[in-house]
Amino acid sequence: MTPTVADVVSAVELLWPAAGAESWDAVGLVAGEPDAEVSSILLAVDAVLDTVDEAVSTGAGVLLVHHPLLLRGVTSVAADRYKGAALTRLIRGGCALLAAHTNADVVARGTSATLAATIGLEDARPIVPGAGNPSLGLGRVGRLSQPVSLGRLARALAEALPPTATGVRVAGDFDRQVSTVALCAGAGDSLLAHPDVLAADVYITSDLRHHPASEAAENARVAGGPALVDVSHWASEWLWLENAAAELRSALPGVDVTVSELRTDPWDFAVTQ
Template sequence: MSSVRLADVIAALDSAYPPALAESWDSVGLVCGDPEDAVTTVMVAVDPTATVVDEAIDAGADLLVVHHPLLLRGVDTVGAHTPKGALVHRLIKAGCALFTAHTNADSADPGVSDALAATLGLIVTGPIEPQPGEDLDKWAVLVPVGDADRVRSALFDAGAGYVGNYRDCSWSVTGQGQFLPTDGANPRLGAIGAPEALEECRLEVIAPRGIRQKVLAAMRAAHPFEEVGFDVMEMATFPSPRGLGRVGELAEPLSLRDFTDRVADALPATAGDVRAAGDPEATIRTVAVCGGSGDSLLGAVFRLGVDAYVTADLRHHPADEHLRVGGPALIDVAHWASERPWCDQAKGVMDVAFAQTPQWQVLLSSVRTDPWSLRASS
């Protein structure tokens, strides 16, 4: 690949962090920039602060990718007289686009919490709150054996036949079909009033429920009969590997005291430091993590029965009530520190996608955007 457009980078990021995973209140995607512009240098950061914008512009970045949105709430102006509008103007004047992957990156697989779990040495087993898997149909179509390949190809072209990382998936078995054309029929085989028997194939494929009409139209267009025998069965929906937070296991158990030290050593230092609640000598084997503010998941974590929960922005009363009912030990870290590992993950997504591009580079912001800057000396 000789050059990369901003649109190409957006496609790679959207593939890794699908916008459809974003919460309804969120604002993700391209904030400013021309999708047709060329991109060779990208910077990744947690927050689009003024200092980070300066760093990206000084580095000659064509694109700044961040986790936290610059424009999350509704705005009616991005005039340069406003703090956020001033940042947008500076980016545009410098030719640097801005792109956000927020709650879609939180729920992606892998996503923000996977990066945090890996940093802490956890073997991930699944999300804290899994999102439901895709709604799927199973199609079973009866077709003369000689026409089966044509109908199968038409179903695949319509978007059916995908199973995970595999495409053009189907199953079939042959049997005997029969029918008797009545007045008004226009049979391809047989005659009005005479029973007909033939060897048929039962062809089964899986397809997303959202393309049901497209699959139906393709099947009817490719099938040789004017009346098609088919079934559409709505499949059960199972939890997916996507969703908020992650649950994992330590390779070897640690005391809460030692695991807390591991967390502090693994994450970038902040003035807020790392604190834990629970018996310091309690054995920790299973751990739930959530990058960013995670006290809304305390109930789900309690039900999982893990030994500890690592997240940010834990509040006094929810934490106290959680511990009073026997919830797992809590480890509270800085919000920025819990999400900083995602920057390395996002860099990896883009580096893999554009590894063959000359002069391609993804830089990690060196700015600590944690708002707390001072810790008391005594």
């Protein structure tokens, strides 16, 4: 029997339970007919027009994304604006839209865990443990097998992550030796003051704004603290998609599960000075 959209939703719930999502999040089925049959699933970080068109053109029955399309309220889904156009194309193309966001961040093979494994962190544990299960939670902190320079770690990240216009930005001494690493895939400035982050040699995350980054760097000069490494939000979470695809293939035998190679990082180029 061919799986349905409802079967995909059930599989996603088992892999990334909605109960693990933050209270402000909007995960689960966004659009689609639960009884529709699904022979293929496309995974992407973002439901932008390019990934929507890719899903429809390849005949995917479900577009599974990390970032919810309707995270914030809208008053219209008319097709003359981005979100309405995306939903219109998906509905007309018979492709459901499903989101696994912060519920996919906290699991054992989630976004931060994948980033930690990519750089070889040992004994990695969550920065913010989940309620009732300390092995699950937001972010990860652990140790490298041996100390490396901050510059070498940044170069390793640049090689491991898919390329983007903004690349890898670093606040800290290039030759500083680092061993303890804290990280949060995606936007992680909310954890800058966490004790585990402050105790680390380096903190890797995305979307660091001027004032929080400047304050953290200046505080590190006075009282000690981590170097900062800022990477593309999209790139840091794109790594997780292959883990997610593998888990879905096991949960839904016979369904073709693929990962979009399209870059949905919003920046097209940078001019260095």
